[in-house]
Amino acid sequence: xxxxxxxxxxxxIRNTVVVGYLVECAHHVAREIALPFRExxxxxxxxPGCYPNSYAETMMERLCTHPNVGxxxxxxxxxxxxxxxxxxxxxxxxGRAVRTIVIQATGGTRTSIAEGRDFVAGQRAVLxxxxxxxxxxxDLIVGxxxxxxxxxxxxxxxxxxxxxxDMLVAxxxxxxxxxxxxxxxxxxxxxxxxxxxxxxxxxxxSVAKAARYYATLGYGSFAAGNAxxxxxxxxxxxxxxxxxxxxxxxxxxxxxxxxxxRGGLYLLDVVPDGEVRFGFPNINDNAEIAELIACGCHxxxxxxxxxxxxxxxxxxxxxxxxxxxxxxxxxxxMDVDAGRILEGRATLDEVGAEIRDVVLGLGDGQRTRSxxxxxxxxxxxxxxxxxxxxxxxxxx
Amino acid sequence: MTGDxxxxxxxPSPPSDPRLLxxxxxxxxxxxxxxxxxxxxxxxxxxxxxxxxxxxxGHKLARVDIAPGAKVLKYGAPIGSATVAxxxxxxxxxxxxxxxxxxxxxxxxxxxxxxxxx
Numbered sequence: 281x282x283x284x285x286x287x288x289x290x291x292x293i294r295n296t297v298v299v300g301y302l303v304e305c306a307h308h309v310a311r312e313i314a315l316p317f318r319e320x321x322x323x324x325x326x327x328p329g330c331y332p333n334s335y336a337e338t339m340m341e342r343l344c345t346h347p348n349v350g351x352x353x354x355x356x357x358x359x360x361x362x363x364x365x366x367x368x369x370x371x372x373x374x375g376r377a378v379r380t381i382v383i384q385a386t387g388g389t390r391t392s393i394a395e396g397r398d399f400v401a402g403q404r405a406v407l408x409x410x411x412x413x414x415x416x417x418x419d420l421i422v423g424x425x426x427x428x429x430x431x432x433x434x435x436x437x438x439x440x441x442x443x444x445x446d447m448l449v450a451x452x453x454x455x456x457x458x459x460x461x462x463x464x465x466x467x468x469x470x471x472x473x474x475x476x477x478x479x480x481x482x483x484x485x486s487v488a489k490a491a492r493y494y495a496t497l498g499y500g501s502f503a504a505g506n507a508x509x510x511x512x513x514x515x516x517x518x519x520x521x522x523x524x525x526x527x528x529x530x531x532x533x534x535x536x537x538x539x540x541x542r543g544g545l546y547l548l549d550v551v552p553d554g555e556v557r558f559g560f561p562n563i564n565d566n567a568e569i570a571e572l573i574a575c576g577c578h579x580x581x582x583x584x585x586x587x588x589x590x591x592x593x594x595x596x597x598x599x600x601x602x603x604x605x606x607x608x609x610x611x612x613x614m615d616v617d618a619g620r621i622l623e624g625r626a627t628l629d630e631v632g633a634e635i636r637d638v639v640l641g642l643g644d645g646q647r648t649r650s651x652x653x654x655x656x657x658x659x660x661x662x663x664x665x666x667x668x669x670x671x672x673x674x675x676x
Numbered sequence: 677m678t679g680d681x682x683x684x685x686x687x688p689s690p691p692s693d694p695r696l697l698x699x700x701x702x703x704x705x706x707x708x709x710x711x712x713x714x715x716x717x718x719x720x721x722x723x724x725x726x727x728x729x730x731x732x733x734g735h736k737l738a739r740v741d742i743a744p745g746a747k748v749l750k751y752g753a754p755i756g757s758a759t760v761a762x763x764x765x766x767x768x769x770x771x772x773x774x775x776x777x778x779x780x781x782x783x784x785x786x787x788x789x790x791x792x793x794x
Contacts, residue, residue: 431707431734434751435697464777465753491777500778507782510707510734512748512768513775516755585734605711605733622709622733 281643283415284350284407287375291415292347293578293643294321295407296594297400299353300344301326302367303360309381309389310355313396318654320404323593325570325658332361335663338537341370342574344378348594350410351377351403353396358384377403415643418452418543422639423572423580424524425458427565430509430585430603434520436631437583437602437618442526443632444581445545448639449528454540456575457525458548458568460490461501461561465515466522470547473530478671482533486549496556505586509603524583533672535665539576548575553666566590566657569597579642581635589613591650593658596642599649600635615649690722696737700752705736705768707750718765725765736768748773 283291299322301310307326314322325343327336344352344367352371356364364380371378379399386392424441426433445455463470467487471480494500500514511517531544540546550571551561562568565588572580573595580595582588585603587610601607604619611617616635620626626634642648692698696706696718706720712731717724721739731737736750742762747754756773766772770782 431736435699435707435709465755494778498779499781500775502778502780504781504783507770507780510732510736510769512736512770512773513756513780514777515753515775516750519751519753519755603733 281415281417281640282412283419283643284347284410285413286347290347290576291413291419292349293415294348294594294596295350295410296348297322297351297353297403297407298344298349298594299324299355299396299400300340302354302356302362302364303330304328305357305360306355306383309383309392309396312393313353313355313400316397317400317404322400322404323656323658325593325660327362327660329662330360332363333662333664335536335665336660337363337367339570339574339660341367342537342539342576343570343594344371345374345376346573346576346594348578349376350407353399354378354380355392355396356380356382358382377406416452417448417640420448420453420578420639420643421456421540421576422448422453423456423458423548423569423575423577424583425565425568425572425580426462426521426524426583427590428584428586428588429506429511429517429520431511432509432603432619432622433583433585434523435602436621436628437585437600438520438523440616440618440621440628440631441524441581441583441600441635443628444635444639445524445526446528447632447636449526449543449545452543454543454546454576455526455528456534456540456546456548456572456577458550458572459501459521459562460486460547460549460551461494462514462518462521463487464491464494464500465518470522470525470530475529475531476671476674479530479533479674482669482671483530483547486533486547486551489553490551490561493551493556493561497560501562509586524581532674533668534575535668536571536663537574538668548572552663554664557664558662561663563661564659566592566659567661570658570660579639581639583618587613589650589653589655590657591648591653591655593656596648597650597655598635598638598642613649613653692720692739693718696720698739699750702752703749704738704740704742705748705750706739708733708735708737720765723764729767731767738762738764738766738768740764742768
């Protein structure tokens with residue numbers, strides 16, 4: 281593998297220019313700036329809200345200083361509450377080129393787009409001239425999510441992703457699984473895998489929090505299509521989703537924006553702390569993908585049964601199709617055909633090794649199907665979290 | 677161990693159609709690994725069952741009779757409770773199982789009934 285070295289010692293498998301809007305009012309200008317560079321590793325991210333929120337500011341800072349990001353252009357309308365000064369300084373301190381365009385100061389839409397495109401073109405030329413350096417599996421952080429799940433996800437794709445996680449953790453990588461709302465019913469067997477009893481209690485508490493949160497909202501983390509695909513209850517979906525974690529000991533519990541400093545298996549708690557506010561914890565799959573990437577994930581394994589097509593800004597999304605019927609319909613969107621396990625054409629271990637090899641190939645010039653198709657989905661909304669407690673990251 | 681049992685192998689459960697997957701010996705449901713068509717007669721736990729509708733890939737059938745209120749077991753773990761009596765061979769899904777945590781949101785009531793998965 282080869283990676284782009286960053287000042288903090290991390291390495292990126294991509295060298296992306298981020299164009300980040302700091303309120304929805306600047307979104308159109310950001311999108312127009314990036315448009316001519318859509319084939320040239322330039323991704324639009326942003327936060328739509330006008331009011332301050334520390335979660336969103338942390339998310340934007342972690343994403344703008346992600347190892348896959350080489351330079352950043354911030355686009356502000358001017359009057360929004362987002363602390364653009366602090367974000368710009370954090371990006372500059374990370375050793376990256378950064379510029380903020382304030383539309384109200386620049387003179388409006390047209391001049392802001394022109395200035396923004398000049399900056400992006402200049403940074404692309406600098407980044408394209410960078411020489412990548414050798415990178416090992418132990419430099420990697422890899423996340424996993426499942427979306428558009430069905431009755432096959434928990435039998436093929438998710439356990440195969442779990443085998444890939446086992447192999448990557450054994451090679452020193454940090455691997456992150458998530459969605460505590462889809463671990464409801466699994467909390468006790470999961471807690472038994474924690475490296476300390478106190479961490480086990482934290483894992484159980486995170487799932488109990490998720491169960492309370494969803495009970496208040498009246499729905500589980502369960503979409504109508506999950507039922508079409510044969511899943512009947514959130515517990516059933518959870519048992520299948522849990523298989524993505526593999527069988528490694530659980531090293532830590534983190535929250536969005538916490539970046540693991542060493543290898544191992546981590547649970548990402550994505551359910552907000554405190555009273556229920558701002559609606560659903562994750563309004564769609566891309567909200568969770570953005571949180572995994574904010575925890576430093578270089579790439580995200582996405583297991584789907586019904587057939588998701590999404591990718592993401594900043595980090596490649598590896599699409600693993602659990603359902604052989606779906607794969608035959610949608611193979612152009614899929615990186616891995618895990619449904620062949622059901623038809624006796626491969627074993628879980630073989631597909632797990634294939635997933636691991638696809639991940640390592642991303643550091644060797646390979647692109648995922650969603651990247652090739654131009655997917656750069658991104659969403660960030662309001663949430664609130666307390667910092668993790670001392671039991672969540674036990675010393676090695 | 678009985679004389680007709682292979683050493684190291686548990687007494688086999690009554691046979692089911694090879695397209696039905698038993699994920700854990702404790703389970704009272706089976707998972708379809710391929711679509712089973714309406715009108716087929718298949719083996720479920722040693723019984724012959726006629727399929728009233730298509731069973732799509734990934735859906736579940738009751739392996740044994742399940743009493744109202746009893747836990748439904750898949751992967752060896754409870755995935756909810758039966759809301760009515762479920763007979764061996766019945767489609768086991770949102771119409772006869774409920775979550776023990778949060779309700780399941782689905783569109784089945786509003787969907788045209790063609791027996792197929794969308």
